[in-house]
Amino acid sequence: MGSQSTDGGLGQEFTSHVIQAMGPNTTPRMRTVLSALIQHVHDFAREVNLTTEEWLAGVEMINWAGQMSNNKRNEGQLVCDVIGLESLVDDITYREASKTDKPPTSSAILGPFWRADAPVRENGTTITFNTPKDGLVAYMHGQVTDAETGKPLPNTSVDVWQASTNGLYEQQDDDQIDCNLRGKFITDAEGRYSFYCLRPTPYPIPFDGPAGKLLKLMDRHEFRPAHIHLIVSTEGYSPLTTQIFDKDSKYLEDDSVFAVKDGLTVEFKPRTGDSQAEWDLEYNVKLAKKN
Amino acid sequence: MGSQSTDGGLGQEFTSHVIQAMGPNTTPRMRTVLSALIQHVHDFAREVNLTTEEWLAGVEMINWAGQMSNNKRNEGQLVCDVIGLESLVDDITYREASKTDKPPTSSAILGPFWRADAPVRENGTTITFNTPKDGLVAYMHGQVTDAETGKPLPNTSVDVWQASTNGLYEQQDDDQIDCNLRGKFITDAEGRYSFYCLRPTPYPIPFDGPAGKLLKLMDRHEFRPAHIHLIVSTEGYSPLTTQIFDKDSKYLEDDSVFAVKDGLTVEFKPRTGDSQAEWDLEYNVKLAKKN
Numbered sequence: 001m002g003s004q005s006t007d008g009g010l011g012q013e014f015t016s017h018v019i020q021a022m023g024p025n026t027t028p029r030m031r032t033v034l035s036a037l038i039q040h041v042h043d044f045a046r047e048v049n050l051t052t053e054e055w056l057a058g059v060e061m062i063n064w065a066g067q068m069s070n071n072k073r074n075e076g077q078l079v080c081d082v083i084g085l086e087s088l089v090d091d092i093t094y095r096e097a098s099k100t101d102k103p104p105t106s107s108a109i110l111g112p113f114w115r116a117d118a119p120v121r122e123n124g125t126t127i128t129f130n131t132p133k134d135g136l137v138a139y140m141h142g143q144v145t146d147a148e149t150g151k152p153l154p155n156t157s158v159d160v161w162q163a164s165t166n167g168l169y170e171q172q173d174d175d176q177i178d179c180n181l182r183g184k185f186i187t188d189a190e191g192r193y194s195f196y197c198l199r200p201t202p203y204p205i206p207f208d209g210p211a212g213k214l215l216k217l218m219d220r221h222e223f224r225p226a227h228i229h230l231i232v233s234t235e236g237y238s239p240l241t242t243q244i245f246d247k248d249s250k251y252l253e254d255d256s257v258f259a260v261k262d263g264l265t266v267e268f269k270p271r272t273g274d275s276q277a278e279w280d281l282e283y284n285v286k287l288a289k290k291n
Numbered sequence: 292m293g294s295q296s297t298d299g300g301l302g303q304e305f306t307s308h309v310i311q312a313m314g315p316n317t318t319p320r321m322r323t324v325l326s327a328l329i330q331h332v333h334d335f336a337r338e339v340n341l342t343t344e345e346w347l348a349g350v351e352m353i354n355w356a357g358q359m360s361n362n363k364r365n366e367g368q369l370v371c372d373v374i375g376l377e378s379l380v381d382d383i384t385y386r387e388a389s390k391t392d393k394p395p396t397s398s399a400i401l402g403p404f405w406r407a408d409a410p411v412r413e414n415g416t417t418i419t420f421n422t423p424k425d426g427l428v429a430y431m432h433g434q435v436t437d438a439e440t441g442k443p444l445p446n447t448s449v450d451v452w453q454a455s456t457n458g459l460y461e462q463q464d465d466d467q468i469d470c471n472l473r474g475k476f477i478t479d480a481e482g483r484y485s486f487y488c489l490r491p492t493p494y495p496i497p498f499d500g501p502a503g504k505l506l507k508l509m510d511r512h513e514f515r516p517a518h519i520h521l522i523v524s525t526e527g528y529s530p531l532t533t534q535i536f537d538k539d540s541k542y543l544e545d546d547s548v549f550a551v552k553d554g555l556t557v558e559f560k561p562r563t564g565d566s567q568a569e570w571d572l573e574y575n576v577k578l579a580k581k582n
Contacts, residue, residue, distance in 0.1 A: 010375075010382040018375035018549060023510025030508050036339045038374050040331040045379050048327045049387065052401075055371070055380040062367040066357015076353040080346070083329050084301075084309035088336050089346040091301040096340065110343075217321050219314025258309055 015042040061210040068209045072171040074112040078211035081257035104147040104288035106263045108243040111229060113169040118159060121183040126196035129180045132165045138279035139271055141194035144187050144232060147286035152191030156234035159184045167203025199268055199279045200226035202251050225251040225260060237287040244283060306333040352501040359500045363462045365403040369502035372548035395438040395579035397554045399534040402520060404460040409450060412474040417487035420471045423456045429570035430562055432485035435478050435523060438577035443482030447525035450475045458494025490559055490570045491517035493542050516542040528578040535574060
């Protein structure tokens with residue numbers, strides 16, 4: 001009614017009608033975000049002449065994603081990940097937060113396997129409690145500093161998590177104890193943290209839901225390069241969520257979730273004189289003060 | 292890695308990288324649809340500088356939609372409906388199917404309350420078995436013909452469903468019997484169908500999920516104008532999914548799901564000499580031959 005274009009089709013006039021239906025109490029930011037979302041969704045549908053059948057297949061995938069999601073799994077997030085959206089949004093958020101000539105350590109996506117309830121562990125202890133036969137142990141350590149001043153940051157939480165060599169995080173795998181390959185380390189007076197972990201290995205993202213179906217439809221593989229997840233946070237500083245990638249890993253160029261960015265690759269070096277670890281990784285982190 | 296633009300941000304080069312990751316075995320149509328989808332989703336995120344927090348709020352809504360959906364409810368669809376997407380896609384599909392100077396009856400969106408298993412009923416019988424005190428009964432009848440030749444179409448299924456005056460479809464309401472206000476009528480030798488139903492009344496769409504939350508965020512109401520749903524189908528013809536709207540109803544100009552189109556409003560006339568119904572609605576349908 002009054003929103004059809006002259007050719008009878010639902011063109012830009014219809015889209016304007018939908019956008020302008022928003023009432024006066026919409027917040028300015030919500031109006032901006034939802035106006036752009038509606039515009040792009042409509043333009044997409046018109047551009048490809050999306051049919052009802054195709055749209056319903058998309059709705060089914062969205063509902064399926066929700067139905068697969070629970071406190072151990074976020075399939076809606078994973079669907080976004082395989083089309084690069086989480087990585088893009090992370091990049092936008094990071095750049096907004098780091099407009100300075102002394103930028104903090106680069107961020108990367110959170111991914112769907114972080115747990116809020118990981119235990120705090122002592123520096124120098126291990127996170128690998130069910131080390132698999134093909135697992136290589138690494139000693140990871142480093143210092144957290146203020147990006148601007150270089151000052152060490154004590155009492156900083158280094159929250160770390162990684163998959164085992166079978167590609168599974170502990171919550172996906174009954175053969176791993178609760179919170180295996182996961183823990184929080186608090187930096188000492190000099191901003192230092194350290195722990196034993198696995199040298200990470202590439203693994204496939206879950207392939208049994210809509211994200212996997214999308215990858216199949218796009219004729220893409222499901223593998224991620226070897227990486228370790230980190231959230232580094234302390235009072236007064238912007239928390240850093242990132243991933244570090246083994247520079248010798250496969251899939252650095254074609255990560256299934258597009259998380260690899262310049263400056264996030266690290267080098268594992270042989271470690272000598274330590275019966276607990278074959279590999280050594282030094283990884284230092286710079287945090288930016290909160291605005 | 293090789294997909295960052297010169298300013299360090301994830302610009303069009305990143306988007307091209309994601310799109311070009313599709314393998315050679317993607318079907319041409321899938322490549323077209325998903326390339327456009329990825330392009331628009333990325334452009335949207337960049338245009339509004341979408342933050343991780345905002346994106347995660349969106350993911351939560353998608354997962355919530357799936358979790359609310361079951362065989363009686365499709366919340367993913369409802370979310371699309373409140374931003375006009377189902378109506379737009381329906382329009383695109385209809386126009387593709389009706390490029391002729393003798394077009395069939397206009398289509399409208401299916402909506403989330405159709406049931407595949409509605410019973411076939413006899414012409415002249417009723418679909419209102421729990422008529423509410425404030426319900427007005429109407430006798431609806433008409434003829435189904437070939438849009439091109441005007442020839443009557445016998446053995447055509449007229450599948451009809453409507454909400455009761457409390458705004459609920461039978462599957463939402465324990466006080467209505469199974470398949471109340473719902474049924475399939477098969478046209479006779481002259482293409483005619485007839486039944487008793489309620490004169491429809493405006494009602495709110497479900498407001499307890501993400502679609503309702505989206506309406507709140509957009510400061511919009513949840514009401515739909517009074518309407519009856521129909522699917523008319525017979526062998527050799529394109530099935531018609533439509534809705535007819537009472538021309539005297541409120542909300543014709545601001546339907547919460549944007550389904551009202553020109554040519555879909557109908558006039559209920561007083562009916563005399565029939566103790567079963569106060570209102571009369573003649574509604575004829577033209578179907579297009581399948582290509």
